[in-house]
Amino acid sequence: MTATSRASPAPSDRSVAPRDAEGGVRVYRELRDAIVGGCFQPNERLVEAELARMLGAGRTTIRAALVRLDQEGLVRREPNRGARVRLLSDREALEIEQVRAALEQLVVRQAALNASAEDVAELRGELARMRARVEEGDPLGYSELNASFHQRIWAIADNQVASSLLSTLKSQSIRFQYRTILQPGRPQRSLHEHERIVEALAAHDPDASEAMMREHLRQVVETLRAAIERQSSRPAF
Numbered sequence: 001m002t003a004t005s006r007a008s009p010a011p012s013d014r015s016v017a018p019r020d021a022e023g024g025v026r027v028y029r030e031l032r033d034a035i036v037g038g039c040f041q042p043n044e045r046l047v048e049a050e051l052a053r054m055l056g057a058g059r060t061t062i063r064a065a066l067v068r069l070d071q072e073g074l075v076r077r078e079p080n081r082g083a084r085v086r087l088l089s090d091r092e093a094l095e096i097e098q099v100r101a102a103l104e105q106l107v108v109r110q111a112a113l114n115a116s117a118e119d120v121a122e123l124r125g126e127l128a129r130m131r132a133r134v135e136e137g138d139p140l141g142y143s144e145l146n147a148s149f150h151q152r153i154w155a156i157a158d159n160q161v162a163s164s165l166l167s168t169l170k171s172q173s174i175r176f177q178y179r180t181i182l183q184p185g186r187p188q189r190s191l192h193e194h195e196r197i198v199e200a201l202a203a204h205d206p207d208a209s210e211a212m213m214r215e216h217l218r219q220v221v222e223t224l225r226a227a228i229e230r231q232s233s234r235p236a237f
Helices: 011-036 048-055 059-071 090-114 117-135 139-157 160-172 174-181 186-202 206-233
Strands: 075-078 082-085
Touching: 011 048, 011 059, 011 160, 048 059, 059 075, 090 139, 090 160, 090 186, 090 206, 117 139, 117 186, 139 160, 139 174, 139 186, 160 174, 174 186, 174 206, 186 206
Parallel strands: none
Antiparallel strands: 075 082
16 A cells, blocks of 8 residues: 555544544533532432433533533443432541641642732732622622632642642532631631731742641631531431
């Protein structure tokens, strides 16, 4: 066979793979956002045919997204039984926060060394928005801003592995964060803890930044533990 007669891929063959890859990423992200956002409840069955209609995708793409979400701990897939939204236990929620605390201490040290004047100004802007939510008595709005505040620190640290792990941990425990921020007085205390973190970052002090983040997340863990204990002690009706 000559070089000129050798078959070459059709133009459509070369273009399908990138489009399929882009579609797979879109479906994964939309399904992940729906789970994290509470559109699906813990232990709810995820039916591939229904998801395909909802997301406008093929069953193979849906299945690939579910495999990835299973690896991230957001979905539980069982042989011959399909997939369900993972039901996180109280113990797992506490353990996730403990692991998150260790990672965030590493990340905030790196952020303290990397933070520019612009980074610090952006964090202070985040604090101003968070303070407004506290003054308005909007703990859920505060919680959303709290998430973006921490993500900004991850970005400043520029540790991609740690950021990816933290994002996964945060997604798994998203439903439990409301147990902490809805506790009386917690938004005010949380805001003060964040202010101390920013001041340590502004001083480019890794030790102080780590200490402030450790204290902040210790309070998160203890608040969550107390909320879980109160919930479990309530009588069933």
